[in-house]
Amino acid sequence: MGAHIEEKETTQTVIESDGYMTVHDGKYPDSRWKEFTQVMSRTLKTELFGGLKITFKNMIDALFRNEMHTIRYPVEKLPISPRYRAVHKLLALLESGNNRCIGCGLCEKICIAKCIRMDTKIDENSRKEVSEYTINLGRCIFCGYCAEVCPELAIVHGGRYENASEQRAHFVLKDDLLTPLDFLKDQKEYTGFGAPSDDADAKIQKTPLAY
């Protein structure tokens, strides 16, 4: 069953001249008798039952020891790193709930995909106000440059990664992005682009200089 009639190594030299190496997983039998003994040893080694044993053990582990690899996706979700670059969020000022964005336009300018568009106007106090702020998530490549460049930490990446939509280009408007007033207390501060993740300590390894 596990037996082979291996092709003899005729093509090997040609292959090797191309800079490739053939990987041998053992010696090929070079006589009839060796072929026969190989077949017999493979047959009698009962490797096939070893395979059966492994799958059976896996089944028992999965069923009774709760070692299942699947998570029930829409219900359960894997934790994502705080540095993950998902759909944007506009953070609000904790004191007033106002948009932090000062309308400097840097994010619009740096955006590689040219998918941020903002309109500003001078409001009644002669201050610059962002009247419209849209991101076209159909074009965004989630490079994170906008978040990196923002001087006010106003635009950041949130954790929402389920972007499925019937629209190919799904615009996201300022109202969708900006933290609503009721949720202001839940707003997580953004530590800044490139900040270490929460469990960074556990992941850090000593550099050779530390030895």
Add this chain to the structure above:
Amino acid sequence: MDPIYFLETIIKILVVLLVFSALAGFTTYIERKVLAFMQRRLGPVHVGPVGLLQILADGVKLFTKEDFVPQNANKPIFMIAPVITAATAFIAMSAIPFLPEFTIGNHTVTPIISDVNVGLLFVLGVMATGLYGPLLAGMASGNKWALLGGARTAIQLLSYEIVTGLSILAPLMLVGSLSLIDINNYQNGCVTDWLLWTQPVAFILFLIAGFAETNRTPFDLLEHEAEVIAGYATEYSGMRWGMFFIGEYANLFTISFLAALVFMGGFNDLWFIPGGIAIILKVMLLIFFFLWTRASWPHIRPDQLMWLCWKVLMPIAVINIIVTGLVIML
């Protein structure tokens, strides 16, 4: 002909058709679940409780999918090929005694559609004609993958047919009858009477050949997805495709019932377990073994398949027959 007998036969045919069509669906579910657990996955979970309604959803999908016939296919043959597979698979079941006799009122029911005295031969013969399903499908599809699948069908099923026949010959020599009921009654003692103990080699050969004849992994070269897309079934969709698989699962049950009947004591009582339940347990055990091997063992190459059949299994089967013959003579 006796009208009661006629009516009874019709009812039996309907029951077998319905039960085994439904079982085909159910076995796909079981198969997906068992394979999933063996790979530490969950399998179907979303449709219905623990995914049970998935069978229904699959059925609806199969029935409502577009029934596709390729432009350059040989249309009548293309359309009839799946029917051949399903039909032969069910016809083969007509000579299998599924359960022991039981009585309703004072009427004795024998759960076999037709107790022909060459039952085993009939079952094997009809299963062998099942070869035409994939073969014609492959040749009529007008597609090179399908053609390759069809060619593999011919070599695989024809070759392993011989091993099945030869392997079952040795137990037949002991019993001296081709009727499956006689074979079953021959083993009417307890576990020690099973032909499995006197013919272990034949049993193993029969299982291997059975795998090959039902196109089950590791011998499913005719539709080997990694090499020939889906082989003979490449161009099929919807219920025509479904019929191939109803046929395959029906064959799976036929082989399991045959193995249980010929080698594992059939529907004789097992200690305290009544015969009807005993045979169902044996068949379930065999089906589980079929699924288990599918999860565990790798595919083999077509040349290895032929090598195994003609250089290993066939000689062993012949030697087994000769040894059995000598033992009977002495």
